[in-house]
Amino acid sequence: MKVGWTGDGGLWRLRLRLDPAEGVGGTVTDGQVVELSTDTCHVRLPRAVSPHPDLLALAAWTVVAPWTAGRIVFDRPISAELAAAFHSGWGIDAGPVGEAARTGGARLAVSYSGGADSVAVAAILPDAPLVHFRRVGHPRVPNRWTHYRSDVLAELAEQTGRDVTIVDSDLEFLLRHPRPGYPEHHAVTIGAALLADDMDLGGIALGYEIGSRWLGGGRYVHRYTPDNPMWSGHGPWGRLFAAAGLPLVLPVGGISEAMTMRLALGSPLREQVRWCLRGDADGPCDRCGKCLYKELIQAALERRPMRTTITPDRPVARKWQQPPPYGGQEMIEYGCAHVPGIEDTPFARAAEYLKATKESTRWLERCYPPAVEEIPGPWRKRIETIMADEFGFMDADDIERVESWGRR
Ligand SMILES: [Zn+2]
Numbered sequence: 225m226k227v228g229w230t231g232d233g234g235l236w237r238l239r240l241r242l243d244p245a246e247g248v249g250g251t252v253t254d255g256q257v258v259e260l261s262t263d264t265c266h267v268r269l270p271r272a273v274s275p276h277p278d279l280l281a282l283a284a285w286t287v288v289a290p291w292t293a294g295r296i297v298f299d300r301p302i303s304a305e306l307a308a309a310f311h312s313g314w315g316i317d318a319g320p321v322g323e324a325a326r327t328g329g330a331r332l333a334v335s336y337s338g339g340a341d342s343v344a345v346a347a348i349l350p351d352a353p354l355v356h357f358r359r360v361g362h363p364r365v366p367n368r369w370t371h372y373r374s375d376v377l378a379e380l381a382e383q384t385g386r387d388v389t390i391v392d393s394d395l396e397f398l399l400r401h402p403r404p405g406y407p408e409h410h411a412v413t414i415g416a417a418l419l420a421d422d423m424d425l426g427g428i429a430l431g432y433e434i435g436s437r438w439l440g441g442g443r444y445v446h447r448y449t450p451d452n453p454m455w456s457g458h459g460p461w462g463r464l465f466a467a468a469g470l471p472l473v474l475p476v477g478g479i480s481e482a483m484t485m486r487l488a489l490g491s492p493l494r495e496q497v498r499w500c501l502r503g504d505a506d507g508p509c510d511r512c513g514k515c516l517y518k519e520l521i522q523a524a525l526e527r528r529p530m531r532t533t534i535t536p537d538r539p540v541a542r543k544w545q546q547p548p549p550y551g552g553q554e555m556i557e558y559g560c561a562h563v564p565g566i567e568d569t570p571f572a573r574a575a576e577y578l579k580a581t582k583e584s585t586r587w588l589e590r591c592y593p594p595a596v597e598e599i600p601g602p603w604r605k606r607i608e609t610i611m612a613d614e615f616g617f618m619d620a621d622d623i624e625r626v627e628s629w630g631r632r
Pocket residue numbers: 500501502503508509510511512513514515
């Protein structure tokens with residue numbers, strides 16, 4: 225793989241060239257098979273910047289990793305430290321080498337989507353700047369996904385009144401298959417990576433909660449995953465970001481989606497929370513799978529019946545008519561245990577299968593201690609205090625539930 229960046233003011237264009245042994249088929253760290261559609265994309269920042277070469281290399285890697293085999297050649301030298309992280313993490317020879325490593329800055333930015341998890345992070349870090357990724361169209365790739373309202377999500381981010389930086393990019397259209405999306409999940413941080421010197425960033429906080437970080441994420445696997453290659457501090461991605469002076473920080477990595485939602489909806493950012501990608505300025509769509517899933521969690525939190533017009537026969541409700549395992553199963557268990565009248569909802573069958581109770585799901589209201597231990601030093605104490613005050617830490621039985629997840 226060869227990659228080159230061209231910067232023109234705030235507009236940064238990435239061009240990639242496959243080696244003869246590389247094809248348009250690739251595999252994401254989470255196992256998703258993807259197909260490349262074109263060889264260029266851009267990132268538009270609000271101002272001109274000149275990032276450290278390791279930041280440019282990191283940013284490029286979040287885009288091209290799925291298709292890279294054996295080696296990657298950047299258009300400017302990187303540090304030996306970054307090259308070592310490529311080698312130990314992926315067995316990739318990266319170079320040329322010849323730049324001094326970047327020393328991290330002092331601030332922590334929040335990668336802010338506007339969903340409940342990232343709002344929770346923003347809420348517990350009230351001074352942190354927010355960086356929001358906005359999908360824009362690609363000049364060469366038709367957009368068959370016009371229902372995704374990235375304009376609405378960016379507008380909501382701006383309405384927070386926080387220090388918000390909107391970063392525009394068409395990089396998701398590099399994926400022809402299965403749909404436009406981040407080539408690697410980490411590509412959402414591309415704006416923060418390119419702005420890290422300009423914003424004096426020493427870390428990037430993401431809203432991954434206990435399910436995504438420790439329970440396998442649900443969509444692809446369903447088991448306790450301490451060595452999660454995407455988000456663990458000691459995994460390949462964690463080490464690469466750290467080598468670039470921008471360690472990944474998961475402030476809510478020890479709590480469940482129900483608890484991130486509790487933080488978000490109890491915060492001053494409540495009006496700007498939006499997990500539905502399809503809704504317009506008036507509100508969420510109440511027709512998509514995300515709306516259904518999140519309404520279950522919110523109803524559980526509020527200990528009330530679900531409010532939805534989605535019926536069990538709808539395609540978005542179909543998977544809940546099947547036996548487990550489910551993606552995000554811990555939250556289905558929590559929802560089934562706490563929503564009155566669950567037998568009259570699309571989750572009735574799932575509730576029968578799971579037989580979850582308030583007692584069996586109590587661990588989902590507390591914080592898993594190892595998640596705090598892996599938060600980088602400068603921010604650990606502050607997060608630990610918040611977790612202790614808001615949720616308390618899991619006891620030995622709770623921890624056993626986490627660490628035996630998917631094996632019961
Ligand atoms: Zn929706």
